[in-house]
Amino acid sequence: MDKQAIEALLSKIESTETASGNPRVQAIVNRIVRDLCLTIEELDIQPDEFWSAASYMTEAGRNGEWGLIAAGLGIEHFLDLRMDEAEARQGVSGGTPRTIEGPLYVAGAPESLGSARLDQDEQPGEVLFMGGQVRGADGKPVAGALVEVWQANHLGRYSFFDPSQSPYNLRRSIRTDADGRYRFRSKVPVGYSVPPGGSTDKLLKLLGRHGTRPAHIHFFVTAPGHRKLTTQINIENDPYLWDDFAFATREGLVPEMKKVEDPAALRAREVDAPYYTIEFDFGLHAEKEGLPADHIERAHFQA
Numbered sequence: 001m002d003k004q005a006i007e008a009l010l011s012k013i014e015s016t017e018t019a020s021g022n023p024r025v026q027a028i029v030n031r032i033v034r035d036l037c038l039t040i041e042e043l044d045i046q047p048d049e050f051w052s053a054a055s056y057m058t059e060a061g062r063n064g065e066w067g068l069i070a071a072g073l074g075i076e077h078f079l080d081l082r083m084d085e086a087e088a089r090q091g092v093s094g095g096t097p098r099t100i101e102g103p104l105y106v107a108g109a110p111e112s113l114g115s116a117r118l119d120q121d122e123q124p125g126e127v128l129f130m131g132g133q134v135r136g137a138d139g140k141p142v143a144g145a146l147v148e149v150w151q152a153n154h155l156g157r158y159s160f161f162d163p164s165q166s167p168y169n170l171r172r173s174i175r176t177d178a179d180g181r182y183r184f185r186s187k188v189p190v191g192y193s194v195p196p197g198g199s200t201d202k203l204l205k206l207l208g209r210h211g212t213r214p215a216h217i218h219f220f221v222t223a224p225g226h227r228k229l230t231t232q233i234n235i236e237n238d239p240y241l242w243d244d245f246a247f248a249t250r251e252g253l254v255p256e257m258k259k260v261e262d263p264a265a266l267r268a269r270e271v272d273a274p275y276y277t278i279e280f281d282f283g284l285h286a287e288k289e290g291l292p293a294d295h296i297e298r299a300h301f302q303a
């Protein structure tokens with residue numbers, strides 16, 4: 001198509017906008033419409049291809065899969081990388097790396113001081129004890145920090161999204177103690193894949209990609225005077241550790257997991273089979289003017 005004709009159409013579309021609109025939305029939508037028109041032109045996208053894409057997006061929305069699609073296309077990780085760069089430009093670096101939140105956080109998990117048990121439902125799997133310290137940029141422990149933790153069960157499913165689990169199973173909020181310490185008992189998580197036959201699965205198959213995540217545990221760590229940390233730790237030796245469909249694995253987020261078999265230790269922990277331990281400290285950044293928002297506004301499942 002004639003380039004001038006495309007420009008004329010784009011100008012005409014944009015000329016219908018007025019000052020009563022939102023300038024930010026106008027700028028973004030105009031850019032997206034322009035890029036889409038150029039994509040259609042350059043790739044010679046046919047009407048049936050365009051409308052099948054529109055149907056796909058409608059279906060993905062109905063399925064509530066846009067969070068998964070954003071992760072799977074690498075966009076959520078891209079937003080993390082942009083945040084890293086913005087912080088680095090302001091001289092903020094070090095600390096625990098951030099990584100994607102994913103679409104499965106639910107607010108309001110039971111809160112406790114210092115320690116918690118995450119697995120409230122009976123489930124198979126090996127026992128995991130994880131703990132550590134929350135520290136500020138100065139390396140000092142942060143007492144009263146809130147460590148929100150959520151993970152999947154032995155089938156790779158999350159409470160609330162999986163109605164077979166009780167509410168808040170494998171979800172807790174732990175306040176660090178006077179020494180900035182948190183600890184919890186749980187089960188070693190397993191990796192999981194996007195819902196089979198769902199919108200994300202269909203798209204990934206067309207791209208010749210898998211939709212599997214390595215085993216991981218999610219965290220939000222918040223404390224007054226500090227930037228909120230959104231991150232995950234991975235379980236080492238998972239076959240998908242560096243092949244996460246959501247691109248979320250990062251150096252610094254794969255702690256050593258130790259197996260404990262000593263009978264005296266088992267008795268002390270009140271477990272009847274060998275268990276695993278992970279020690280992991282969270283390093284936060286101090287709040288600073290001029291940085292992008294660390295509390296991300298995002299719609300969550302309402303418990």
Ligand SMILES: [Fe+2]
Nearest residue numbers: 102104216218
């Ligand atoms: Fe997850």
